[in-house]
Amino acid sequence: GxxxxxxxxxxxxxxxxxxxxxxxxISGHTALYWYRQSLGQGLEFLIYFQGNSAPDKSGxxxxxxxxxxxxxxVSTLTIQRTQQEDSAVYLCASSLPTGGYTGELFFGEGSRxxxx
Amino acid sequence: xxxxxxxxxxLSVQEGDSAVIKCTYSDSASNYFPWYKQELGKGPQxxxxxxxxxxxxxxxxxxxxxxxxxxHFSLHITETQPEDSAVYFCAASVxGSARQLTFGSGTQLTVLP
Numbered sequence: 001g002x003x004x005x006x007x008x009x010x011x012x013x014x015x016x017x018x019x020x021x022x023x024x025x026i027s028g029h030t031a032l033y034w035y036r037q038s039l040g041q042g043l044e045f046l047i048y049f050q051g052n053s054a055p056d057k058s059g060x061x062x063x064x065x066x067x068x069x070x071x072x073x074v075s076t077l078t079i080q081r082t083q084q085e086d087s088a089v090y091l092c093a094s095s096l097p098t099g100g101y102t103g104e105l106f107f108g109e110g111s112r113x114x115x116x
Numbered sequence: 117x118x119x120x121x122x123x124x125x126x127l128s129v130q131e132g133d134s135a136v137i138k139c140t141y142s143d144s145a146s147n148y149f150p151w152y153k154q155e156l157g158k159g160p161q162x163x164x165x166x167x168x169x170x171x172x173x174x175x176x177x178x179x180x181x182x183x184x185x186x187x188h189f190s191l192h193i194t195e196t197q198p199e200d201s202a203v204y205f206c207a208a209s210v211x212g213s214a215r216q217l218t219f220g221s222g223t224q225l226t227v228l229p
Contacts, residue, residue, distance in 0.1 A: 004159070042122075091160075102210075105217070107159025110159055
């Protein structure tokens with residue numbers, strides 16, 4: 001069965017360029033999360049979607065970061081005017097509707113972003 | 117907001133020995149505590165979780181204990197094997213709210229053959 005799919009798996013870009021990272025969650029998973037993992041660090045929450053709406057955007061580090069989700073499925077994380085400190089692995093996760101309980105997150109393998 | 121601290125950051129054990137990783141949390145309203153394992157080049161994967169209505173949960177060689185009064189919880193791995201080598205993350209959240217999981221900083225466990 002298909003898990004969470006992320007693309008690209010690796011992206012090298014120049015400082016100042018915009019990048020888009022894509023996440024295709026497991027079919028039927030209504031919740032979708034973006035996390036950032038810097039080298040040797042933990043998982044930093046960025047944004048959470050329930051369906052197409054984002055009730056919690058509190059983790060987005062600056063207005064250069066934005067995310068959208070369409071059709072209750074695919075999500076795109078966009079980073080504008082990239083900076084070197086944006087270099088990290090960006091992880092996407094999805095979860096089933098759980099009737100109010102926090103459920104298991106299923107993670108993709110991540111998109112490694114390197115900003116030169 | 118919630119703050120989760122995890123110790124140690126690195127841990128090496130001999131194959132067959134036990135490993136213990138500890139986490140503390142700050143928000144007394146948190147009631148869901150999962151542990152995730154991340155192998156090299158992969159995304160984290162849930163290995164065990166505990167909710168605050170129980171104090172301990174076991175699944176074969178792994179167990180998690182929770183002390184709500186002290187606001188700390190621990191992962192115990194017995195009879196460690198080389199395939200247990202990975203980064204382990206604890207997390208905490210208030211279940212049933214839209215609040216996201218807050219993860220600890222991770223523990224790199226190395227099991228030496």
